[in-house]
Amino acid sequence: MFGRKTIKKLLLLVLLAGLLPATQAFSAQPDVRLVVDISGSMKRTDPNNLRIPATNLLIDLLPAESKAGIWTFGAYVNMLVAHGDANDAWRNNARNQAKKINSVALFTDIENAIERSSWDVNKPDANTEKHIILLSDGLIDNSEAKSAEQREAENQKSRDHLLRVIVPKLAKAGYTIHTLALSDEADHDLMATMAQRTGGLHAIAYEAKDLMPLLLQIINRLVPSEEVPLQNNRFLIDPTIDEFTLLVFHGAGASVSLHNPAGETFDSSSSNSTMRWHGNSRYTMITVKKPAAGEWYIETPEHPDNRVTVISDIRFHSTSLPPTIYRGYPQKVEAWFTEEGKLIDRREFLTLLDVKATNQKSAELLGKFAMPLAASKPHYQFTFKDFPKLGEQTLKIEVDGRTFLRQVTHSFNVQDVVAASLQLPDDGSSPRVILRAQHPDLKPGDVNFDVRANAEQLAAEYRGDGEWKVDLSSLDRSVTQTIKVVVETKQKKTPVSIELPELILSAEEQAGTPSVIPNPAPQVIPSPVIPIEAPTSPNEVTEGEVEIEVEEPLEEVEEETPEESTETSLFDPIESWDDPRMPWIYISLGIANIILFLVAFLMYRSFINKRKKRQKSAEEDEPEPLLSLDDSLDDALDEFGEDDER
Template identity: 25%
Template sequence: MTPIRMIAAALAALAVCAPTGAAARAALDVALVMDASGSMRRTDPMTLRIPAARMFVDLLDGADRVAVVSFSTSARVLGGLRSLDAAGTAAVEEAVGKVTSSGAYTNLYKAVSAAADLLERGGGVEGGERRRRIIVLMSDGKMDVGDPKRDEALVSKLKDGLVEELKRRSIRVYTIAFTEESDMALLEEVARKTGGLFNVAPSDDVFHLVFGSIFESLKEPDMLPIEENTFFVDKAVDELTVVASKHSPETHITLVAPGGVEFTAATRDPSTRWSVARTFEMITIPDPADGTWKILFSTENNKAYIITRLGIETSLDRLNVMLGEGVPVNAWLEDAGGVVTVPEILDELDFDLHVSLPDGSTEKAELADDGGEGDVEKGDGVFSTVYRPALTGPYKFRLVAVSRTFEREKTFSFNVYEPEPAGAEAHGVAHSGGEHGAAAPDRDAPAGGHDGGHDGEGGGHGEEAPQSDEEPGADSDGGVWSGAVVKFLLINLLAAGAVLGWLNRRRLGGVREKWASLAARLAGLVGKKKE
């Protein structure tokens, strides 16, 4: 190990390294844009999108800001950007509750345009640091303003004009296509080209799962792995938030703490925040007891988010990947911002990658810190592998670290697309590094095995534009001047011919011969210039 790496390792062991993960990420400005068209009365009759959106707001940090926009024929701002302190959170959740299902039409262009303008007016800078600006757009329909020709024009205006403006403003759009009646192709394209993530909610009872997935993508929270509704809390966990899915609205979720003590919404400790919705319950426990916890009367789709000094960090940051590309996976443990390199901890650590594929199947791969494929240096605390997707569609990574004394999990979602045909327009931006995920510590370059380059803001994965064989600057001033001389000579030659014809008609023989001689001389000059 080089002296620089030895110093870095020592600093990491002392936990005095500069934060490289969640603590260093910029706060969010989020515009929640929710469909209020009349069709939502049929597709979401119990308005389950309302508690799901409120759950999303509750999961964000106090430094984040959220605005609420509803749309149908036009867009309506129900609440401007508010910081998520206690008063701000209450105001945002009240605004979410004002979303109706009474609109006549579905104007997606107005919805996105209004949200973008709202975020632009918000400034997006705090303490000299640029906030990440996000639109979360949910719709169950296609562009419909009552005029098919205008619908088509607005779709083109959205794709060809507004999307480019969003990219220029660095505003990313996370879209939720609700039911198969929505314009999935349009919502997917808007998300992909702005560097956001396309999501599908096939039914109203999974809204909270989709909003939870978007939260995980935006904030990359530390989590505890849950197996058979059981999870382990260690002493480094400062706060625990459980989101438990319910079999039915009548289900009452029960938490069993270490020692066998059971809690429900009715019997919870006064310090515990417990909210109940038809499809899920959300429980936040400060300073939870360490040991094994269990969730009763719940489905398998549960999450345990934590606030802790000991968590997983990763360099994963690409939400849109081309089929055939390798995806480098680099992950490490951080303790209070420093990379954990203590051999006694790493030797006991199992680091696995669990992959959910588009066809519903799963795969598992082991991450290694052995200097093998994708790993830069053995024993540096960074565990790596390279994953190569074989199918197009949505993927989810679960990074799980298990030791004798603690367990951690982090998730990451992305979509895989077919490469564009040669000469076609590029697929739009990939999620740029530095905003989402952390750079692998103490490394000069990403791990090997990445078949395609990672594009920054405004980049893409299409074919590179063909380059001209002509050297830049070949059309110099000299070339322009030469063309002007040739044109001048040709014009004078034509003029001479015209005069010659006139003289011939007037039978001015001697003068005609002189003009003929002049014309011949001009023709000779033109010939030399062309040579």
């Protein structure tokens, strides 16, 4: 049975024809470490330096009871904001220090950055949930070796040490690593593996403007929150809500105003003790305590990532989805209500609610699912097993209480248990398909592959460490090959068959006639023939006859084309490297170089002899005028001439 306070609230909910949902609270204190890449490539991938407002967003959304710290890295790792309690003093200092985030570093030492931010890995604390959020746009690049081969080897060694030693150690210590790639050029395999092996979320910001919404998805996992739907910039607040916070994304210079159910308008300059405004040029946060019940309206351009979070005594819990969901592995999702930690099981109230789940990838709707009330327990549930697309997605669980709406949003990444990639080696060797296990519990002995290229069966060879190779050397490269891979495995003894996305091996270009012919034969354009009138004799014209001018035909002179010419003048221009005069030109140039070398050598020898004679004369105290460079050259030339005469 419930207490008087609970009964009153349930009676109120009866009048509202529903119940108010709320999300589960943290069972442990969150400890968040933000690690930000400041390498020079960020000038291109984040030209507007949106890492600063993104960092501020994390600072603002951290719960009051959390701990946090911020690090920046390039060639070195710098503790930008000291790790500590995320109180008001810490937040104010963090906002000031965030202004120093730049793009000036020369290298990208991800290994060192992860190690420095997890300095207390050997000091486990059961009362904290430790999260590392990595923002980077590149590959591991920490080698200063001179040769490219040595740099590649040292960077690979750092990468292997990070994945094989550091990440497993952090996973064992309870750390969760969330990775946000700020470029399609980043090492996605590295970042995704770090997240998967520690239970974190991996996302890719293909454009700088995607950074803050994707960071918000990661924050959703750090700070689970209960929301009310925001549609057309309007949202409904019911009497059981004690507080709401409105997060509004916008462009620089945009105005934001809030209208309450009574029609009053507020903005950041309004004086109201129940409202607190905070933000920057990219977003605005408005917190309202003891809000009036009814419809509220936010006046600003709509943004898909705007949200309204609420606080209430009655809590709505839902199954915490894993950060990575694998196709072929269904997820059972449940939702239930509690009040003051006690499960609400009054079915006469629960049956009045309409609960559904919506799966989306950005703004694309992937599916809607009903969540009926289970017969055996007061839980709403459904099995999430249809994953039509891969990548970052959300599952939004919505409750319709007739006179109020609530929702909870889960962010996750959908992947295949095995990833397939097509490799075209630079060394000219045969192309191949690499199959790499992504599910942490996938056993190679339980996996079979059906690989076909244009219906031709191919074999997958296991190479160890959860990796298989498919050799494509037998394929006909004159045609485009469509490669299909089907993975067959088991999930709790249940057979699973998953068809991976197709791979396309394009046909090789056939060698043809070059479009540019080297040294083409010169085109001979004949000069125009001008007709000449033949002189007319007076005797040729008689009276009564008409004088007719007869044009004598000119004798055509056939011009000799280059192909017909058998003789070549010494002074004709050279049109081809095959010209028979080319060897003589090489010989002439060689002789000229030899002569110039001999002249220079004789001049140098003469100059040395002269200097020795003058030095000898100086030793005998015979004064002699200083030898100038011009005199030395003249004497050398004179001696050279005397040698020739001799």
